[in-house]
Amino acid sequence: MRPLIGAAALELSVIRRYGVLSLAAGLTLLWTAVLAALPAPAATALAPYLLFLDTAGFGALLVVALLLFERVEGTDLARNATPVRPLHAVAVRVAVLTAVSAMMAPPLTLAATRGAPGVSALALVLAGVALVAALFLTVCLALGTRSYSLQGALLTIAPAVVPLILGPMPWLAGAVRHPVLYAVPTTAPAELIRAGLTGETTGSFLALGAGTAWTLACVMGALLLAVRPTSPATPGDAKPSQPRRPRANHTHSPLA
Secondary structure (H helix, E strand, O other), X not given: OHHHHHHHHHHHHHHHHOOHHHHHHHHHHHHHHHHHHOOHHHHHHHHHHHHHHXXXXXXXHHHHHHHHHHHHHOHHHHHHOOOOOHHHHHHHHHHHHHXXXXXXXXXXXXXXXXXXXXXXXXXXXXXXXXXXXXXXXXXXXXXXXXXXXXXXXHHHHHHHHHHHHHOOHHHHHOOOOOHHHHHOOOHHHHHHHHHHHHOOOOOOHHHHHHHHHXXXXXXXXXXXXXXXXXXXXXXXXXXXXOOXXXXXXXXXXXXX
């Protein structure tokens, strides 16, 4: 238990040093002010998109950059020297950044619902945000560790993250509400966020429960992939080459 607490303290110090908490607070204030300035119907309509795209994806946008910064500073080597297993270290990182994303959600929810969300409504929003954040984080960690530059990381994670972002958009817009969209693992969390803000659910609770279970399974699968040894994902994104040692000269002198 003590190694896990130490790993969590290390993660908190890292995100504090890089200004992640300050950035989270600034974004929260910005979007809360925007929602508070809008009429109530417009705020309720916009809030699910903000909570899904900005709040839930906040940690995912930064986690790859944190990995690259840590490689330069050697923080990753210090973490690897601790007795915490790689799986636990990744899980702690995901938990800490997910908690930061979840803490951004209540002010936006209060602004969108004009300060009167029920306990169950707030719980639905928090559950949806936490699920989306955890999924984005684990996917970005699983793919981002394969890259050794920010450009290479973005090119690697984009094919996986873009469908996860675009998939729930027809559901949130009300254009398509067929249960087949729950095959996209971010649709169920998006519906939890929308249901918490609007107070109404679409479709059966059984389909929503199955979609939520599918999201959790994808999070666990991506978490396991994130701790596997990886190699560079793209040919142009290889590790920095080490200087080659001069070859020894084994020729014999004729005077020997």
